[in-house]
Amino acid sequence: MFITDQADLESFATRACGSSLLAIDTEFLREKTYYAKLCLLQMQTDEETVIVDPFAVDDLTVLADVFTNPGVLKLFHAGSQDIEILYRVVGVMPTPIFDTQLAAALLGHTQQIGYGALVNLCCGVQLKKIDSYTDWSRRPLSPSQVNYAADDVVYLPAVYRKVSGQLASLGRTHWLDPDFAELVDPKKYAVNERDRYRRLKRVGQLKPRQLSAARELAEWRELKAERSDIPRKWVMTDEQIVEACKREARSIDELFMVRGLSDKLSTRDARAVVACIVRGLDTPMEDWPEHARPSRNEANVDVVVDLMSAVVRKRARESNIAFQTLCNHSDLAKVARGYRDVAILQGWRRDIVGNELLDLLAGRLCVFVREDTVEVTKR
Structure with a gap:
């Protein structure tokens, strides 16, 4: 359904409140503006697919109720830019949410796996890419543009069910709760x-x-x-x-x-x-401000970070989790310098490898190579 009428949008918003989920994607341009210009809004419920033309409707804030409905799970793939735009034009943060790109990284996929690749893996469908760099601000839209836009949400519920089921089987259903909460934290999008x-x-x-x-x-x-x-x-x-x-x-x-x-x-x-x-x-x-870099009296931690990285890569591979989802170089450097309020030392990340990193720094862990494989043992 292609929505170009305010009454149709309001009717859809009411129906969507009865759905268990709402898959969301946007098409936008920001080459000529400070704020991203919303050109299209695609949504998928349990029963229907809609594409909203924001140039034709009067008020997108009518979606606020469904966006904040606790009984409707909002689905995104790599949703930070979509959420930022929607927060500005609708006025509320969509909650609760689930981001399939973040979830896929806990299942052994690369941290930034694309939507098309994930659809292919989960649904066996090869999406067409012909309109990926189209000018979404031009009207009228071609049939291929409309189909391309719809595909971005049509398969998202099936992808969600697949990856969420895999997370549940591994006991990782709530591991990403803090990450999802950060995605819808207004502070993340505030400009300083x-x-x-x-x-x-x-x-x-x-x-x-x-x-x-x-x-x-x-x-x-x-x-x-x-x-x-x-x-x-x-x-x-x-x-x-x-x-x-x-x-x-x-x-x-x-x-x-x-x-x-x-x-x-x-x-x-x-x-x-x-x-x-x-x-x-x-x-x-x-x-005067200072450059954001370690002060000179902090020890050089490059060698220590290299050792820590070897341990993290080993545990990431064993747990089938993308390395960057487990931690990043900056966090390892902070841990090496004595900081403890770091993500790798919190929650499930600490259980997988954080405690071992602390043992390594305390000299209680031995890292060595045996037959081209990194081994980690207690001293």
Whole structure:
């Protein structure tokens, strides 16, 4: 059912509240906007498939009741971007949820297994990919586009039943509860403009005073892009911010020495950019930000992390869990430096390998190679 009428959407929302599940997917574009532009919303209940044209209906918030209905399980595959968009346009977080990509990683599949590959494994269906990079904002949609969009939710309930059944047989049904809770935590999608400078490309090239200027300038760019609903790079690129701060530009003439800025910035914006740089450069030294990296008095942990990785890979393989789902390099480095509030030392992850990592650090574990196989024993 292709929905282009508000009354039809409201009728579907009422019917969907009686379903046991609601598979959800979106098609969107974000190449020319700050916020992702929702172009299509696909949903599958126990009994029907609907595709909603958000350009044609008046109000998507009518889906709020079914999105928050505790009796309707919301299904996603790699759903973080879908959830972020829906939270903005519907106004609520979909709960409860189940993400089949996260679940598949607990069953030996790669951490980022694609929907098509999982459908093929669980349902024996090879999905067509002809419309995967189509322009979803154009109207009218072709029949192949509609079919492609529908396929993204039609098979999701069957995939869910397959992987959830496998998780149940392994006693892992609730292992992902914290991960699912994080996916629908509004804090995950909150934008901290003041911290945006840490994600600039090549920000590590800046000295502390210059980093202070980058903090001010990156915040200004974030707010301007958000207000204008345009991509950040249309205001200034990461490289231009870093170069302007590296030059410590205190005038428009100095600023325009950076390639491309004279064509990109109006005189008014150029004044604002210079003001940001000057404000950051003149910030007292004690208020300068620091690069996000270990302090010099922390021990080099590379060798220790390598040993820990060997143990984790062995246990991940034995448990048929994707390595990155069990832990990541950053968490291992934190454990090696003495931190204990780390995911690998919590819940089921601790049971599988976390306790062994603590034994390894305490010298109670021996790691060696026998016939090309890593072995782990108690000392």
